Amino acid sequence: MPVKTRSGKYVSFRYEPSYLANNPQLRTNFKIDIAPNFKVDNLIYTDINLDGGNVVFSPSKEKVIISDRVFSENPEYDKNTLLLELEKLLEASLIIIPSLKSDMTGHADGMVRFVDENTVVTNALLSPYGFETKVKKSLRNYGFNVIDFPYFYSKGDSAVGCYLNYLATEKSIFLPVFGVDTDNGAIKLAKNIFDKTIIPVNINEIAEYGGLLNCISWEFE
Template identity: 25%
Template structure:
């Protein structure tokens, strides 16, 4: 009898677990929510006890080129060996594409911009260049970056920043294997701490006289990681490009700001969390002192998402069309619903109502059992008639692309593989920095 009772209890537990899986599948949740994907952050440089650093470094060297930014391949043979070692090239011979050594951006101070508020352009305005920080430390991201270069180079200049001059040879040979290299691809030697150039890159707008101005906020969102080179990047680039700089005394990342270029500024609540010693009125006053806008819209931020940025919540397709993640039944359903309802009530600075279009909002998965990963289709980039939309290799990709085509007629919609980059908290928009014409 005891054996029969145990068997019945075991069968009951099995049926109950099966019902849970069926219910989760009906709700659209993945049956497997646990993954062990590479994390595109330099975790070996994170502040940690010395013994842990010593113990973990040899193990990390097996899985990642942890010193590649400081020690680039120094010969064609070393380039080939590196690309093959990390699965970036097969046994076939690589194209013998020798690219000129990149210019080095000097560590110089830029000119100061005159007083006056800066108008940030909308993304659908003409773009002169797009900056990418090449992921030399993260081989899993090379394919996605190559797709972005291929999609962008026919319509704008692509500036690839590298941590050492020798990397231009390896990257150009890798790109030449899949696309035709054009003079519109430019390499710059400008060391950074990481690849998320949207957040620390130059935020360029127009000053009162119509000239270009680079706005430089405070950048230090990751206190446990090195950030000094990222924090200097925009000022070095501005000096190199001879664009004056206007300082913004706020902690603000480029991924947490949208604009329609006509008086509307959109940020998430994260801006108040990033500046805890200032009141909301003080934060808005500092924004108004530097940026030329008439209306500020503040969206919710996603919960249990590290950045809190608005580009993971909403996206402007034009001055009256907002793309948002569809409210789901998962952890951030309330945040997404609140964002959609906010724009259904709101108007832009011209007093015109918004048309709200919902994009799929895939459920999160846990990477390494610790990090919830949120895949957002709003993290896209518009450049000179093209829209680069993140794709994650899931059925929702097709729906998202169809929605973009319907919402943005006249634009070429191009999917970009972001399955690897999303494990670092971002996709196309986070990995690029557009510079207006």
């Protein structure tokens, strides 16, 4: 679905992710499949291949975090050219973080979320030398304050355990929970971090397929 920028413009990226290479019937073309029956004002199209889940804006939308998966998804682009075009389209300063090769989507919204313009939450470290440490170091190099958010690993493509893939609205945080003991810690920390109402949502049935609350939502006005 199109991504909304700070000016109110919507950018529709090409949706041909490599993880659907063997399932092309699951791909959607917004211009052909959806736009004719769904009016979106101030909409532009680009041939850049990028999932909405790999676009994480700061509250002001002046900053945006994208994982380096965007490079392998767009091999026809020179890296610098791609970065400049993304900053132009998204109207934001671009922050690139590493992606986990074994993660199906490589989406940034499963690794980091903004609290404010200078503070982010990331998955708590599973190991001092693990992938989460690499992400945290990358964000600190950009000057961010980094808060560990509860996380536990699930096998395969399951997203069970990724609490930070919550849905944020103006007044509420819809927080995924999984019916386990660590839910309480995640809820408590979220209440301490965010000046919003925290609403726990059990989403195991969807999480088993690799998605959570931010994955299945879309910002539209």
